[in-house]
Amino acid sequence: MIIAIDGPIGSGKKGIALFLARHFSLPHLSSGLLYRAVAFQLMQIEGDADSEADALAACDFDPLMLEEPELQAEYIGGLASRIAVHPRVRKTLFERQWRFAHRPGGCIMDGRDIGTAIAPDADAKLFLAADFDARLRRINRRYRMREDPLSIKEVAIDISLRDDRDTMREASPLRQAVDAVLLDTSHLDDEEANQAALRIVEGLL
Numbered sequence: 001m002i003i004a005i006d007g008p009i010g011s012g013k014k015g016i017a018l019f020l021a022r023h024f025s026l027p028h029l030s031s032g033l034l035y036r037a038v039a040f041q042l043m044q045i046e047g048d049a050d051s052e053a054d055a056l057a058a059c060d061f062d063p064l065m066l067e068e069p070e071l072q073a074e075y076i077g078g079l080a081s082r083i084a085v086h087p088r089v090r091k092t093l094f095e096r097q098w099r100f101a102h103r104p105g106g107c108i109m110d111g112r113d114i115g116t117a118i119a120p121d122a123d124a125k126l127f128l129a130a131d132f133d134a135r136l137r138r139i140n141r142r143y144r145m146r147e148d149p150l151s152i153k154e155v156a157i158d159i160s161l162r163d164d165r166d167t168m169r170e171a172s173p174l175r176q177a178v179d180a181v182l183l184d185t186s187h188l189d190d191e192e193a194n195q196a197a198l199r200i201v202e203g204l205l
């Protein structure tokens, strides 16, 4: 059983993915982590995020890096979205994601292109959406909890930039798969969003 969850930053993907992973006892991969690890490695080698060659060199990261809490920092997310536009970076990270998605016993993956590119054959596809204010509130709360020093204005700019890069890039842009079910989480708290996602997934299996 493969459950694919896609959506923009702040739409509630990770919380829902973790909840469903626990509910169905399935392994979970947040595919953004791989892009974040490349971004982190790029910083170590002092590469330029806009250079595909530099970003490709950074794809050779130590898998242990995926455990680093630092990967969650806002500036790493921003850098990740810049390196994620490079087609050869996406191609390089594809295989790892494909293998995880198609492991025996199934899994839950969240990201931007799971339902469209990594696992078009997923048994259940959710596409999450939320209005800009709801996403801004969520991301701002997350950064405040981590004492990330960004102002709310800077968070808003970051979200807009990331949305633009994710939706306008040529290589597997953020899109709702034709067979994905849309869930708008704008007016749902975490528990309501989890339960709504569960009802949809159960209806699809």
Ligand code: C5P
Pocket: 009, 031, 032, 033, 035, 036, 077, 080, 081, 082, 084, 110, 111, 112, 113, 114, 162, 165, 166
């Ligand atoms: O989901 P997360 O914020 O961790 O992802 C970081 C960045 O990685 C995203 O802003 C997006 O640009 C990129 N990404 C992607 N495709 C995925 C997952 C993440 O392009 N499947």
